[in-house]
Amino acid sequence: MKKIVLLGYMGCGKSTIAQNLSKNINIPFLDLDKCIEKRANLSINEIFEQHGEIYFRKLEHEMFVELLQSSENNIIGLGGGTPCYANNHLLLQRDDITSVYLKASIATLYNRLVYNKSKRPLIANMNEEEMKEFIAKHLFDRSFYYNHAQHKVVVDDKTVDETVEDILALLA
Ligand SMILES: Nc1ncnc2c1ncn2[C@@H]1O[C@H](COP(=O)(O)OP(=O)(O)OP(=O)(O)O)[C@@H](O)[C@H]1O
Ligand SMILES: O=C(O)C1=C[C@@H](O)[C@@H](O)[C@H](O)C1
Ligand SMILES: [Mg+2]
Structure with a gap:
């Protein structure tokens, strides 16, 4: 089986879905954000605060390439911004992987993120109105990159299962 790469906006469910998929098909799940935190020995928030976003994007690209290079079979959950930097979107089209965009509407994303933003540095300090506007604009900008995935699954109003x-x- 090819490596499976899940992508999409913050809060679309990459980590949650990947964990469940991993149990279902018995293939290990690697969360790119967690791999970066382990490598840097800092949380994502700390990397942004201490080194800035450009440094984070460099680490993110290096780690993504490294995970794709390994011969192990696994499910990789990307960070919300991974496809949008360093030409990572082109890697989504490799023949040796299956990439899936978990597509969520602005309303779904807002509802999931509004009480869960503290560990997400891009939105951590926004109020509700700012967040709504930010998500709408940001999702619009990012959709171009997300749409390079080989497959798209709409997640609105669906259970994890x-x-x-x-x-x-x-995959069948
Ligand atoms: N049907 C659902 N599918 C997936 N996640 C859901 C669903 N309903 C609620 N959630 C919740 O949405 C939240 C966001 O999910 P998750 O953290 O998996 O997203 P993510 O895409 O990994 O985000 P990030 O890019 O910030 O890491 C979680 O609290 C999760 O429990
Ligand atoms: O959407 C983004 O740009 C991000 C999403 C998270 O997964 C983390 O990778 C980080 O907080 C940046
Ligand atoms: Mg996640």
């Missing part, structure tokens, strides 16, 4: 089923159908 339903989304996992949709991905399994793509």
Whole structure:
């Protein structure tokens, strides 16, 4: 089986869906954000605060390339911004991987992120109105990159199990 790469905006469910998919098909899950934190020995927030976003994007690209190079079979959950920097979107089209964009609407993303923003440095300090506007604009800008995935699964109004089923159908 090819490596499976899940991508999409912050809060679309990459980590949650990947963990469930991993249990279902018994393939290990690697969360790119967690791999970066381990390598840097700092949280994502600390990397942004101490070194800035450009440094983070460099680490993110290096780690993504490294994970794709390994011969191990796994599911990789990307960071929300991974496809949008360093030409990472082109890597999504490699023949030796299956890439899936978990597509969520602005409303779904807002509802999931509004009480869960402290560990997400891009939105951590925004109020509700600012967040709504930010997500709408940001998702619009990023969609170009997300749409380079080989497959798209809409996650709105679906349970975790339903989304996992949709991905399994793509892999069958
Ligand atoms: N049907 C659903 N599918 C996936 N996640 C859901 C669902 N319903 C609620 N959630 C919740 O949405 C939140 C965001 O999910 P998750 O952290 O997996 O997103 P993410 O894409 O990995 O975000 P990030 O890019 O910030 O790491 C979690 O709190 C999760 O429990
Ligand atoms: O959307 C983004 O740009 C980010 C999403 C998170 O997964 C982290 O990778 C980081 O907070 C940046
Ligand atoms: Mg995640």
